[in-house]
Every structure is written in C-alpha cells, then in structure tokens.
Amino acid sequence: MTASETFAQYDADMQAVIAEVTAIAPPPVTAMGRRSFLKLAGLAGGGLVLAFHLETRAAHAEVSGGSDTAVLNAFVRVAPDNTVTIFSTGPEIGQGIKTAFGLIVAEELDADWKTVRVDQAPIDPRVYGSQGAGGSTSIPRGWDPLRQAGATARAMLIAAAASQWNVPAGECTAAASFVCHKSSDRKLSYGSLAKAASTQPVPELTSIALKKRSEYKLLGRRYTGVDNRKVVTGQPLFGIDVQLPGMLYASYTMCPAVGGKVKSANLDEIKKMPGVVDAFMLEGTGKPSEVMPGVAIIAKSTWQAFKAKAALKVDWDESDASKDSLTQAAAKAKEISAKLPAPEHNVGDVDAAFASAAKAPEASYDYAMVSHQQLEPQNSTGWFHDGAMELWTPSQQADRGQAMVMRMLNLPYEKVIVHQTRAGGGFGRRLANDYLCEAAAIAMKVNAPVKLQWKREDDFAHDFYRVGGYHFLKGAIDKSGKLSAFQNHLVTFSADGTRPVSGGALSRNSFPTDMAPNVRYAVSAMPLQIPCGAMRGPTDNVQMFVAGSFLHELSVAAGRDHVEFLLEWFSRPLTPPEKPAHLSWATDPSRIFNPKRAAGVLKLAAEKSGWGKKLPRGRGLGIAFAFSYGGHVAEAVELSVDTNKHITVHKITVVCDIGPIVNMSSAENQAQGGAIDGLSTAMGLEISAEQGRIKQVNFGDYPILRMRSAPPVEVHFIQSDFRPSGLGEPCVPPLAAALGNALYASTGERVRTMPFKRAGYTI
Amino acid sequence: MPFQLNINRKSRTVDVEGDTPLLWVLRDALDMKGTKYGCGVGQCGACTVLLNGHAIRSCLTPVSGVNGNITTIEGLAENGELHPLQQAWVDLDVPQCGYCQGGQILTAAALLAEHPKPTDQQIAATMNGNLCRCGTYNRIKAAIHQAAGFQSPVKGDTHDGI
Numbered sequence: 073m074t075a076s077e078t079f080a081q082y083d084a085d086m087q088a089v090i091a092e093v094t095a096i097a098p099p100p101v102t103a104m105g106r107r108s109f110l111k112l113a114g115l116a117g118g119g120l121v122l123a124f125h126l127e128t129r130a131a132h133a134e135v136s137g138g139s140d141t142a143v144l145n146a147f148v149r150v151a152p153d154n155t156v157t158i159f160s161t162g163p164e165i166g167q168g169i170k171t172a173f174g175l176i177v178a179e180e181l182d183a184d185w186k187t188v189r190v191d192q193a194p195i196d197p198r199v200y201g202s203q204g205a206g207g208s209t210s211i212p213r214g215w216d217p218l219r220q221a222g223a224t225a226r227a228m229l230i231a232a233a234a235s236q237w238n239v240p241a242g243e244c245t246a247a248a249s250f251v252c253h254k255s256s257d258r259k260l261s262y263g264s265l266a267k268a269a270s271t272q273p274v275p276e277l278t279s280i281a282l283k284k285r286s287e288y289k290l291l292g293r294r295y296t297g298v299d300n301r302k303v304v305t306g307q308p309l310f311g312i313d314v315q316l317p318g319m320l321y322a323s324y325t326m327c328p329a330v331g332g333k334v335k336s337a338n339l340d341e342i343k344k345m346p347g348v349v350d351a352f353m354l355e356g357t358g359k360p361s362e363v364m365p366g367v368a369i370i371a372k373s374t375w376q377a378f379k380a381k382a383a384l385k386v387d388w389d390e391s392d393a394s395k396d397s398l399t400q401a402a403a404k405a406k407e408i409s410a411k412l413p414a415p416e417h418n419v420g421d422v423d424a425a426f427a428s429a430a431k432a433p434e435a436s437y438d439y440a441m442v443s444h445q446q447l448e449p450q451n452s453t454g455w456f457h458d459g460a461m462e463l464w465t466p467s468q469q470a471d472r473g474q475a476m477v478m479r480m481l482n483l484p485y486e487k488v489i490v491h492q493t494r495a496g497g498g499f500g501r502r503l504a505n506d507y508l509c510e511a512a513a514i515a516m517k518v519n520a521p522v523k524l525q526w527k528r529e530d531d532f533a534h535d536f537y538r539v540g541g542y543h544f545l546k547g548a549i550d551k552s553g554k555l556s557a558f559q560n561h562l563v564t565f566s567a568d569g570t571r572p573v574s575g576g577a578l579s580r581n582s583f584p585t586d587m588a589p590n591v592r593y594a595v596s597a598m599p600l601q602i603p604c605g606a607m608r609g610p611t612d613n614v615q616m617f618v619a620g621s622f623l624h625e626l627s628v629a630a631g632r633d634h635v636e637f638l639l640e641w642f643s644r645p646l647t648p649p650e651k652p653a654h655l656s657w658a659t660d661p662s663r664i665f666n667p668k669r670a671a672g673v674l675k676l677a678a679e680k681s682g683w684g685k686k687l688p689r690g691r692g693l694g695i696a697f698a699f700s701y702g703g704h705v706a707e708a709v710e711l712s713v714d715t716n717k718h719i720t721v722h723k724i725t726v727v728c729d730i731g732p733i734v735n736m737s738s739a740e741n742q743a744q745g746g747a748i749d750g751l752s753t754a755m756g757l758e759i760s761a762e763q764g765r766i767k768q769v770n771f772g773d774y775p776i777l778r779m780r781s782a783p784p785v786e787v788h789f790i791q792s793d794f795r796p797s798g799l800g801e802p803c804v805p806p807l808a809a810a811l812g813n814a815l816y817a818s819t820g821e822r823v824r825t826m827p828f829k830r831a832g833y834t835i
Numbered sequence: 836m837p838f839q840l841n842i843n844r845k846s847r848t849v850d851v852e853g854d855t856p857l858l859w860v861l862r863d864a865l866d867m868k869g870t871k872y873g874c875g876v877g878q879c880g881a882c883t884v885l886l887n888g889h890a891i892r893s894c895l896t897p898v899s900g901v902n903g904n905i906t907t908i909e910g911l912a913e914n915g916e917l918h919p920l921q922q923a924w925v926d927l928d929v930p931q932c933g934y935c936q937g938g939q940i941l942t943a944a945a946l947l948a949e950h951p952k953p954t955d956q957q958i959a960a961t962m963n964g965n966l967c968r969c970g971t972y973n974r975i976k977a978a979i980h981q982a983a984g985f986q987s988p989v990k991g992d993t994h995d996g997i
Binding site: 164165166167168294295296297299300301303304305306307308309310312313315321346347373374375376378445446447448449494495496497498499525527528737738741742744745746747748749752770771772776777778779780782784785 | 851852855856859862863864866867868869870871872873874875876878879881907908909911912917921924925926927928929930931932933934935936937940958959960962963964965966967968969970971972973974975976
C-alpha cells in the first residue's frame with residue numbers, strides 16, 4: 073500500500089469504529105440465545121461467577137471456591153458483611169458512568185446504595201462484550217444487561233432465602249440488601265445468603281420481571297459520584313498516575329506533519345543525556361490510529377524524558393507527509409459550491425417548492441477545525457513480561473485497544489492484558505488508541521514497565537481533529553409563511569478523494585434532515601491528509617449550528633415567531649427516516665426523532681428562558697433545538713453585547729428529554745458542562761494548519777472557556793418511559809445556534825462562521 | 836543533587852536535578868500523584884500547589900527555587916477530616932472527569948484564606964487561571980460559596996465511594 077492508501081485505510085477504519093460505537097444494537101430480550109456456561113477469568117475473590125455476555129446475553133457461571141465472598145455474576149459480588157460490589161464495565165471519562173452503572177444494577181438488585189462499592193471491571197470483552205464509551209451509548213447499551221444482572225442476582229438471593237425458610241419465593245421480597253418474609257417476620261441479609269445464592273440455578277432472563285419507572289427506589293434521584301472522595305484527595309486514579317516497581321518513562325516524537333518518516337536523529341547525543349536509558353526509532357504501522365514513525369526516548373523520570381525530547385533533532389523524510397494548508401480552503405469550497413453534485417438525500421420536489429416560494433433566502437455557513445484537548449495528556453503504561461503485554465490506559469475503547477495490540481504484536485487474547493484507568497476527559501479523542509499502541513510498541517523494546525507520556529504540545533500536534541466544513545444553504549418560505557423546502561450543500565474534506573473524512577459526513581441523525589416536505593442534501597469533498605475523528609456530538613455539533621441558525625434566518629424572513637415557526641415544523645407529517653436496515657435502533661421508537669418530544673423540550677425551554685417576555689435593552693434571547701444521538705434537546709441563550717463586540721452571556725437554559733434519568737446530579741452536571749463546552753467551542757476555538765503542521769501549540773493559542781466567561785446554566789429534564797438515551801453528546805449541538813440567534817436578536821448581525829471570534833466577537 | 840522539602844507538614848529529601856519542576860518531583864520522585872500535569876507552561880492550573888498558603892504553578896517552579904511549606908491536594912485534609920472545600924466538592928458532586936479538581940480546590944483554598952466570604956467576582960477572578968475542560972464552573976462556584984458558609988440549594992445523597 074502507498075502511504076496515501078494507508079492513510080485512507082486508517083480513515084476508513086476510524087469511520088467503522090465511529091459507526092459501531094454510535095450504533096446501539098442490542099438484540100431484544102426475546103431473541104436471547106440458549107444459556108451457556110463459560111469460564112470467567114480475571115476476577116479475584118473466588119466464589120461463584122456468573123456472567124452475562126452483554127452482546128449475546130449468554131449467561132455463564134464458574135465455581136472457583138475457597139472464599140465466603142460470592143460473585144453472583146460478572147457484575148455483582150456480595151461479601152459476608154453485606155457489602156455489595158458492582159463492576160462497572162465501561163470507562164469513566166467524566167460522564168459519570170461508574171456511578172450510573174452501579175445505580176442501575178443496584179436498583180434491580182434492591183441493594184442498599186450506602187453499602188454498595190463500585191469497581192472497574194477488568195477489560196475482558198469475551199465476558200462483557202463492548203467495553204467502550206462513545207456516541208452517548210453507554211447508558212442505552214447497558215440499560216438491559218445491567219438491569220438484568222441486578223434482577224437475576226436478586227432472584228438468586230430470594231431463591232436462597234426461600235429455600236432456607238422453606239417458603240415459596242413469591243412470598244419473599246427484597247429491599248436495601250435484605251430478603252424479607254413478611255408473614256413470618258423474618259429477614260436475612262444478602263451477605264448471609266450470598267454463598268447459598270451462588271448455588272442456585274441461574275434464572276432464565278425471560279422469567280425476570282424488571283421494575284417499572286414508578287417502582288424505582290434509587291434511579292432518578294441525586295447521587296454524588298462514587299469516586300468523588302478519591303478525586304478531591306488526589307488519589308491515583310488516572311492513566312497518568314500509574315506507578316509500577318522499576319518503571320521507566322518514555323516520550324515519543326513524531327513528525328509534525330503526519331506521514332513523515334525518520335531519516336536520522338541525534339540518538340547518540342540523546343543517549344548521553346542525564347537519566348536517559350535508551351533512545352530508538354519506531355517504524356510504525358503508517359496509521360495515525362496505531363503507531364506512526366517516530367523516536368522513543370526512555371528515561372528514569374518524566375522530566376528527563378521531556379528534556380531529552382526537547383534536545384532531540386530529527387531529520388524527517390516528508391515525501392509522503394501531509395502538505396495541507398487550510399488557508400485556501402474557504403475560497404476553494406466557494407468555488408466548488410457553484411456546482412451542486414447529485415444529491416445524496418432527496419425528499420419531495422425541492423425545485424417546485426423553490427419555484428412557488430414567496431421567499432427563498434440563501435446563506436453560506438462555515439466552521440473551523442477544532443481539537444479535543446481533554447485535560448489529561450495522552451499516556452499509557454506497558455510492561456512486557458512472561459510472554460504477555462500488560463497495559464494500563466485511559467482509553468475510551470480499551471477493548472478495541474486490546475484487539476489492536478494483539479494484531480500489532482501478534483499475541484493471543486490471553487497475552488494482552490489491558491487495565492482500564494479513569495480518564496481525564498475523552499470527548500471522542502480516546503476512541504483512538506494510538507497512545508496505547510505506541511506504549512505497547514515501546515514496551516516491547518524495554519526490559520521494564522514503561523509509561524509513555526505525551527506532552528500537551530503532542531496533543532495539539534497529533535489529534536484526530538473535528539474537521540471544518542462549508543455549507544451552502546437555500547430555504548423556501550411558501551405564501552402562508554411556512555417552511556416549504558430546505559437545501560444543504562456541504563463542502564467537506566476527504567482522505568480518499570471522495571468519501572467524507574471521519575466526522576465530516578452529513579448528519580443523517582438530526583434535525584431537520586428527515587422531517588421536511590422537500591429536502592435536498594448534497595456533499596462535495598476536498599482532499600485532506602490530516603487525521604480527523606469524532607468529537608463530542610460528532611457532525612451534529614457543527615451541523616446543528618448551521619441548521620439551527622439558518623432556520624432562524626428563515627423564520628425571521630417569514631416574519632414569524634421562531635418558537636411558533638419550529639413548533640409548526642414539528643407538527644407536520646414526518647417522512648419516515650431512512651436508516652440502514654441492519655441497525656436495530658433505526659426502528660426503536662426511543663432512538664428516533666419524535667416530534668412530540670421535540671415540541672415538549674422546545675416549549676419548556678421557551679417557558680423557562682422567558683421567551684416572548686420583554687427583555688432589558690440590549691439583551692437578546694436565542695433558542696435552538698437539536699435531535700442528536702437519541703436525545704431531544706432545546707437550549708436558550710440570553711446575552712448582551714457591548715460596543716467592542718464583547719459578549720456577556722447572562723443565562724443558558726437547557727431542556728432535555730433523554731427518557732428516564734439515572735442520576736439527576738450527574739445528568740445536570742453533564743448538561744451544564746455540555747452547554748459550556750458548546751459555548752467555548754463556538755466562541756473561540758480554532759485549529760489551523762500549514763504545510764501539514766498544526767499551528768496551535770498549547771492552551772495559550774486555544775482559549776477554552778474559563779470561569780470568568782462561564783454563565784449560569786439552568787437545566788430541566790422531561791422524563792418519560794422511553795428507554796434512556798445518553799447525554800454526553802445531545803447537550804452540545806443546540807448551543808451554537810442558540811448563541812448565534814441570541815446575538816442576532818441583540819445586534820441584528822448574523823454570524824455564519826465558527827468560532828464567533830472570526831466575526832470579531834469575544835467573551 | 837539532594838533537596839530538602841517540606842511537603843504536607845513532613846520533611847522530604849529528594850535527589851534530582853535542580854531544574855526539575857516541583858510537579859515532576861512530586862509525581863515521579865515522591866509518588867504523589869494528586870498534582871496533575873496539564874500543559875507544562877502554567878496555562879491550565881492542573882498542577883497548582885500551595886507554597887506558604889499561596890497558589891503556585893508547580894510545573895513552572897524548579898525544585899531548586901522552592902523555599903517554604905508546600906501543601907498538595909493530598910495534604911489538604913488533616914487527620915482524615917476533609918477540608919471544607921473538599922467536602923463541598925464531594926457533596927455538590929462537582930467533578931466530572933476530575934482531572935483539574937485538585938488544582939481548582941487548592942486555588943480556592945488560597946482564595947478563602949484571603950477572602951473568607953468571597954463574592955462571585957472574586958471567585959471568577961481568582962479561579963480564572965484554572966481550566967476545567969468538562970465545564971464544571973457553575974458547581975465550582977457553588978462549592979466555594981458553600982465552603983465559605985453559604986448554604987447551597989443543591990445537595991446530593993452523599994456517597995463516599997467505600
């Protein structure tokens with residue numbers, strides 16, 4: 073393969089990962105396969121082990137004996153002192169999943185939350201199935217298996233008590249980690265029943281009734297995070313905190329333009345530097361998502377590895393490296409926009425609607441490339457010992473990372489052991505496992521445990537950026553003032569010359585793609601050899617800015633109230649969404665756009681933000697809606713602007729319908745953070761490139777929002793009996809449009825570019 | 836070369852090069868992982884520690900220049916009792932990823948030492964140097980007010996993560 077083919081292949085791999093991560097396809101419970109018993113490895117403590125495979129729902133159990141602690145299944149362990157340990161299968165990246173997963177299991181288990189401990193499950197996809205996080209799928213994906221794990225363990229505990237008391241199981245109830253037999257006034261703790269419960273047969277999942285929402289004792293209330301105390305006392309939780317006996321420290325240096333290879337480097341000089349143990353080149357695999365060519369420096373401390381990295385001189389062969397500059401992209405996109413390609417999505421008769429329109433406004437919007445910049449710089453620790461590669465990583469996809477390392481090092485499943493650590497932010501950056509693969513490749517050459525530590529500057533230079541894009545829009549308002557057609561021509565970028573780059577495709581999952589009488593969407597692409605990927609709310613985070621802003625332009629052109637205009641849009645008959653038939657969520661009513669849920673959040677956001685009320689002079693209120701990753705969210709922004717175009721945001725209102733809430737505290741925190749993230753990116757963030765090199769170096773060049781500019785964020789949830797959606801993604805996309813709409817309301821100026829600082833605005 | 840440091844009320848001796856930032860002395864030489872590396876150039880505040888009660892950037896402070904009492908996030912609680920800020924952080928469920936929060940709490944501790952009842956403006960001005968990529972600023976502000984003795988309207992069911 074040529075270098076450009078390898079790069080295109082990497083991008084195709086990345087798209088496959090994003091597609092898999094964001095799809096939710098658990099088979100329905102009734103389709104459950106025959107129960108089978110398999111061996112579960114990796115859990116300490118012994119006792120009976122029963123595990124549900126998350127994907128196939130095959131239940132399995134293993135008696136390993138020798139302990140009074142009973143492991144009722146791969147999610148639940150009960151100790152004699154009545155403490156219950158719940159294993160969280162996914163990575164904690166700040167989305168609160170460790171607490172949420174514990175709560176979901178504890179609810180169906182009827183465990184006493186005050187004595188529940190939540191531990192990180194080992195990375196063992198053969199037992200747990202998917203163990204990644206991304207696309208706000210953790211909660212919807214885990215919802216059934218986790219509830220079933222809790223309910224099954226509870227049934228086994230009840231069966232053990234019933235057998236001991238010689239009463240029918242149906243007469244027994246469970247609450248707060250005790251089984252009760254009311255008529256004889258007897259009760260036994262889960263701890264005292266655990267061993268006997270572990271010998272009970274595993275009930276058929278179809279025989280287990282899950283609770284209704286009205287029966288919840290735990291879910292929906294406010295809980296503090298299970299690791300809060302450890303966080304605030306500085307305990308080692310994160311990947312960067314891993315410490316092993318005899319551990320060495322590594323830095324890794326790649327070509328600043330992706331695709332460059334090492335011609336030569338001053339390795340002899342570097343090896344003489346204080347604390348440096350070794351320095352060597354890695355050829356890499358040629359894929360940015362694995363290992364790119366570079367120089368590894370091994371030292372006795374992080375600082376010594378960093379100092380040596382600063383002294384490293386590499387002569388790069390850049391013949392296959394990226395030469396991309398983004399400075400000309402806008403002009404080129406405009407040129408391309410003159411010719412509309414064959415539409416990839418076409419509903420109704422757009423041309424007829426435009427021909428009969430009373431008004432047909434046109435506009436072009438664009439947005440910059442941005443970078444994730446999670447606060448914990450990339451790192452992973454590797455240790456090759458006893459023929460096995462053992463790794464510690466803050467990845468969002470450690471299970472995929474395991475498979476990648478197996479392939480790369482040609483090692484079997486049992487010989488690649490991956491430990492999931494807490495991650496200092498993810499935002500989609502850690503869907504890629506490049507830092508993990510690098511750590512493994514480096515550790516193969518070092519006779520000791522070795523922690524690879526990126527510098528912040530490495531995180532800026534080597535991200536999987538959210539790609540920029542250019543939209544050319546046309547809308548039609550009919551004679552009655554209604555929206556009659558919507559045309560969107562996206563000019564994006566491509567790694568292979570045709571297919572939009574990762575994260576650069578048209579959003580097919582969001583408003584208003586599938587809900588207009590006449591809609592035409594078309595895509596053109598410009599070549600790009602800079603790695604792109606998924607960033608919190610992929611595609612929606614920018615395309616909802618474009619759609620949400622332009623819809624406001626249309627309602628203004630029609631002389632209509634924007635909320636009324638949108639509600640009218642929601643009330644029209646829906647075109648059934650075109651979704652790939654193999655994805656089961658395409659027909660899951662909890663996962664598809666629902667105009668009633670859309671109208672519900674929009675109305676509540678209007679009410680809570682004071683829509684329609686007279687505002688103080690100079691203030692503007694903007695509102696926008698997005699359907700994104702299963703969530704229906706409306707957001708409103710109230711702001712004022714001074715004569716220097718400095719914006720003060722007075723309040724953000726967020727209203728979400730994501731079904732039932734697991735942990736109200738965490739959900740509110742997530743929604744607040746999502747709105748702040750949306751504001752931060754919309755106002756000031758931009759990555760630029762020249763000759764394949766990213767120009768931004770550190771936070772000084774990249775003004776992530778700080779406290780002084782952070783407004784109050786008021787959050788409301790409309791809870792429902794739909795299956796839950798996640799929240800990490802959906803709370804981001806409406807913000808930028810709400811901000812732009814508010815700015816228009818305040819100043820009369822329409823900002824059609826992100827970040828807004830390009831239009832001279834500051835915050 | 837050896838340096839003697841006073842960290843969290845204990846005397847510690849480390850043998851490192853004099854230009855080694857206090858951050859890496861704490862993390863690598865002393866295995867105290869609460870102080871975080873974020874940017875290495877003093878722009879994010881994740882590495883904040885207290886020097887004689889004042890918040891400093893440990894990533895920009897060479898160990899040879901440290902003269903005084905250092906408090907890290909591991910040393911803020913005394914005799915197993917959380918500092919009021921730590922308790923407020925737990926109770927109001929401030930952290931999301933949690934990576935920046937040690938630095939946030941120490942910056943807030945220095946603020947409260949100077950202004951026991953800080954205004955919103957004083958909080959924002961002081962905390963502005965500490966980035967939170969997850970955007971927990973609303974709760975950080977509320978937690979500082981709560982630690983300063985103002986009751987916050989929102990409180991979770993405490994779970995200390997046994």
